[in-house]
Amino acid sequence: MFKLLAICFTLFVASQAFAVGGYQPATATDEFMSLARWSANQMSSYTGVLGQHNLMTVRNLMTQVVNGINYKFTIDLLVQTPENQYFFRSCDLTVFDQPWTNTREIVGTPKCGANPYYP
Template identity: 30%
Template sequence: MRGRSHGCSFRASHQNWQCWDSRVRTLNLIPKLASQVTRRLTTPSPVKPPTPTTMAFLRTSIAVAAASAALLTVVPAQTMLGGWTEATVTETEVNLLVQATSDASNYAPDVTTAICLIAIEGLWTQVVAGTNYKYQVAGCPVNDASGLGACVDRECAKSNYDVVIFSQPWTNTVQVTSVAQHS
């Protein structure tokens, strides 16, 4: 049950269902309810063969349901296009950040803030004609390109920054497009 906010499981040893919700205490459902549920699931019921009219109705209903499901899967993807999504930081994203921020030639001309990196505190991605990565980092300002990348002096004047990197792997493009200090 740890790590899950809610759910139910059947405990065979107690012949009951145990449900939990992180907002309330554990709920035990009585064994009688469990046996009723089990009986309903295992007791066969007589089924009459469908008529041709029923079959036509079912085919039409299934076609409409399938078309609706297809539309529902397309609509959320379209509304999310261009939106920022929180992401898990993996070794790949760490390597991208270090590679991009360590080389002054990767910085867009309008980026005037130069920092070294101490820690990654968050990551969001945005799908465009490639991927934008917005890293929330702890870092320190540096005076020249020799200080870029990981901070050598970790006792520097640390601040929080958003670093946005554009990546387009199929064209080998990696560019730091923004470095902004949090206020």
């Protein structure tokens, strides 16, 4: 019985070691929603549609504490073109934020496409 308990404890400690420093599920805060709106304004070169990019929803939020915070999430956008056409787009992206140095940047290339929930 003692061996089984020791093995279970060892496996638990080992599994926790892998989680440290990795992405963790997170809840949207006011600060994060400000970052999400900022991100929506940066998406025109990635969505393939020129125009006003309006944030509709945020999904799949994960955070990783580094020398700042990496936010990995999906944003759903409503894009209004100058010709008053409307398109729905979704983008998976990662944003690095370091508030104490006023650093905020998109990490890598966001993956954007037609929103799967809207035609």
